[in-house]
Amino acid sequence: MVSTLTRQGLHLDAADLGKVRRSALSASTARALTHNCAAGYAFGKLTGETAPDPFAATTQGTAVHAVLEELYNLPAGKRTRRRAANILLSMVAQWRHDKYPQLNDPVTRQLFIADVIGKYQGIFEIEDPRDTDVVATEWPLAGIELGGVPFIGYVDVTQRVTARGRTGLRPVDHKTSNRIPDKRKLELYGDDHGDQIRLYAAGLRKIQDEPVIEGRINYTRHGKSRIVAVSVKRVAQTVGEFARAWDIHNGMVEQAMFPTKTGPLCGWCPLVQLCPAAQATKFNTDRTDSQTALCATDLIAIDPAAPSREAGVSPTSTVSPGEPGKSTNQAWEGLIMAEHVLAEDKPWEEIVGGKLNGASYAATGYFGISSLAYELLGRHDVPIQRIAVDAMTNVLAAIVTDVQDGLSGSTSFQEGTNTRLRGVLRTVLESVPPPFGEDASTWETWIKMTTGHTRSIAAAAVRLAGTDDITPDLDTLASIAPLRKKD
Ligand code: SF4
Known part of the structure; x- marks a missing residue:
């Protein structure tokens, strides 16, 4: 067997599996496997070092x-x-x-x-580096287990500090990233930088006796830093998550399959032009300006035709109640229950073990949009077929993410802006109903109009947020009048 990328994931042969499987887990690998695309991670391990680019x-x-x-x-x-x-x-x-x-x-x-x-x-x-008490740089944390998992990590700088009346160690990590995650992002997506420090704290506590009293992340491009709490309780939580990441890694190794996870980051993945999963979504655009995106690869085979989970169900299967010979439940079960496709975890975890977390904010969004599509079809007496539900779901999602992209630079259903816009869209649909039964150009006009109304309402909300003086403008109100129909 040759390692093969399908829509589902990267299926590895024995030799490649040996290159991808880890004998110890680092904080960054744990994050990559649990939050990002595991198939992309695995492919990166197969390619190894690419031609050095000093500006990468x-x-x-x-x-x-x-x-x-x-x-x-x-x-x-x-x-x-x-x-x-x-x-x-x-x-x-x-x-x-x-x-x-x-x-x-x-x-x-x-x-x-x-x-x-x-x-x-x-x-x-x-800080003034001359005033810091450096205990070690690049302290290697290897040959230890955290939560029963072999751990590997290097602490950029370990300092001795006095804080809140205590003296002890402070592991410090330097980040050169473009953005500093804000509080909302940390709440939504979790705190991977903080988790990295907490794993360092757990490791340092294992190998030496001096207390570890806090951690720190320095965003060296921005001149900003943040202290990371390393209480025993917080560290134990992070170590628990880390152990779960190891289970996920081992599950992928057992299956010899590292699942794909599509999203905005696909645009920067070298596989974006080849990946059947990305190509089947709107995240199929190469954003690397052809710098790293591959047009072909000898390392793995690509199989766009591998059966998907939905195989065997006709896209036009009617799922309306009352279809002769087939109950609604049977149709939906065939549609999505070929295997268990959802996981359950905390709401800020969108994907768990390669599966959508049914409790995530994103799942709430996906289910909300598809329910709205179903509701609209029923309200307008359109036969509820899979093809119609999917088409309507997609157009509603496209409107929301189009406006969202302009507002926050993201199209993730996991984000709060997406939730706000789904609410706005529901309001817009009351006054701009979908043109069922009309031709493609009428639909095109409707999409533009609906997107425009959604964007306008969002813009009004943003203007309100920036207004200091919230008082009624009576003159303007008095000049607003309903449109009069011509006789
Ligand atoms: S293109 Fe997207 S889904 Fe495909 S391997 Fe890359 S990151 Fe994963």
Whole structure:
């Protein structure tokens, strides 16, 4: 068997499975397998190191970490901006001869240096490195188990600090990411940066006796940092999640299949143009400007025709009550219950073990939209067939995500903006009913109109949020009148 990517996932042969399976789990792998696309993760392990690109985010992140590691290894008084720049320059002088020959070009070299400095310089706004008590840099946490799971991790910097009257260790991690997750995102998607620190705290507590009193994440591009709570209770919760991620990993290894998970990130996946799952969704656009997206690959086979879970059910199967010879329940069971397709977990976890979490915010959205589609068909006496339910569900979802994308830059059903817009759409549909029985161009006009109304209502809400003085505008109110019909 050759490793094959289907709509369901990446099915691995024995040799490839050996490359993908982990003997120990890191915080980032746990996150990738439980929250992101496991098939994409597995493919990354098969491709290994690609041609070095000095401007890739991972390369620049590695460069920042190398500079900061060397800086914090210096005697305290020498940890200055100037020394950091000198460290980078001497690394670049070496890299242009081995890792990144592109840096021999003087313009490329200057751009690279400017980029990397831009990504670490915020550290000097967060703290004065000369005032920090560094216990270790790149402390290796290996050969230990957390929650019974073999763990691997390296703590960027471990400091000794005094806080709230206690002295102890503070594991610190440097992040060069573009965005700092805000409170809402942390609540919705979980706190993977904080979880990483809590796993470090658990690891440090295992291998040494000094108390670990807090953790810290430095967003070095932005000059911002945040303290991470490492109470025994919080750490135990994170370790529990980590153990669950290990079970999920082992389940995938047992099945020799790493499931696909489509979403906006598909646009940056090298498989986006080949992946049957992504190609079947609206997330099928290459957003890498063909930088990394593959047109073909020898590493794996692609099977777009592998049977999907819905195989065997005619798209035009009527699911209306009263269909001769087939009950509604039978039809729906054939449609979605070929196997258990939903998992159950906390609402901020959209996907669990490769399955949609039925308790997630996103599932509420998906079910809400498909219910609304069903309701509209019934209200307008349209026969309820699978093809009609799907078409109506898709058009409603497209309207919501189109407006959502403009408002928050996301199309995720897991987000609060999506929930708000589904409510707005329901209101709009009261005054702009779907044109059942009309031609495609009438539907096109309806979609534009409905999207426009949804966007207008959302814009009014956003304007309201930005208004300090909320008082009735009587003059404007007095100038508003109903449209008069011409006789
Ligand atoms: S394109 Fe999307 S679904 Fe397919 S492997 Fe990549 S991230 Fe996963």
